[in-house]
Amino acid sequence: MADSAQTKFLPGTEANKGGFPENFVNKIFLDVEPQLDDAGDVDLNDVTNGKWAWVASGINSQTPSANETSTNDAYYDGGGFTETEVTGKQVQIAVSGNRKVGDPAQDYVENLFFKFGTAVKTRVIWIKNNTPIISACTISNIVPTGGAANAKQTFSFNVSFNGRPKIFNGQLTLTATSTKKVYSATVDTSTQPKEDGKLFDAKIVEEATTGAGAAN
Numbered sequence: 001m002a003d004s005a006q007t008k009f010l011p012g013t014e015a016n017k018g019g020f021p022e023n024f025v026n027k028i029f030l031d032v033e034p035q036l037d038d039a040g041d042v043d044l045n046d047v048t049n050g051k052w053a054w055v056a057s058g059i060n061s062q063t064p065s066a067n068e069t070s071t072n073d074a075y076y077d078g079g080g081f082t083e084t085e086v087t088g089k090q091v092q093i094a095v096s097g098n099r100k101v102g103d104p105a106q107d108y109v110e111n112l113f114f115k116f117g118t119a120v121k122t123r124v125i126w127i128k129n130n131t132p133i134i135s136a137c138t139i140s141n142i143v144p145t146g147g148a149a150n151a152k153q154t155f156s157f158n159v160s161f162n163g164r165p166k167i168f169n170g171q172l173t174l175t176a177t178s179t180k181k182v183y184s185a186t187v188d189t190s191t192q193p194k195e196d197g198k199l200f201d202a203k204i205v206e207e208a209t210t211g212a213g214a215a216n
Contacts, residue, residue: 058100096156135165167174
């Protein structure tokens with residue numbers, strides 16, 4: 001195998017970052033070898049120890065939802081009308097597509113079908129329109145197979161965020177490893193945005209030390 005990639009993508013075929021971006025610019029990476037502490041919690045402050053599998057092969061739909069908790073109250077100064085207050089959220093991403101055996105992300109999720117508790121907890125990096133966040137999560141509602149006899153097997157699951165998500169204190173770089181669709185992660189904390197509140201886009205390096213990935 002070559003030490004570096006001998007091909008590259010055709011100029012002009014890269015994803016559109018403005019206007020009407022297509023959904024494939026959004027990316028989900030799951031830590032497929034999560035390390036939990038004695039309390040069953042994952043560490044969100046160090047991403048370098050993760051094995052980040054890209055949830056993409058065989059996947060044709062990713063739908064986020066906020067699952068809001070709210071109260072509806074009518075007050076004497078409201079003239080008989082009700083006010084709604086959102087008191088909490090549970091972010092989820094519903095993922096669906098077709099089963100692809102051998103894909104690291106799908107194989108990881110499929111292996112959780114009979115498991116529960118801390119066994120189905122991990123970390124997720126969600127890149128939404130190029131902006132990355134990280135969260136503890138639970139893999140739930142797994143459908144590992146199914147469908148008509150002469151059709152591709154269906155495959156679906158939910159990524160349920162646990163607690164408050166975090167942003168990265170610097171620029172996140174995901175670098176392809178020698179295992180296809182699996183990435184290592186680093187954060188350059190010396191690189192900070194010039195404007196308060198502005199976040200860095202995630203940087204994805206497709207070339208591994210032995211071969212190349214293909215995420216864009």
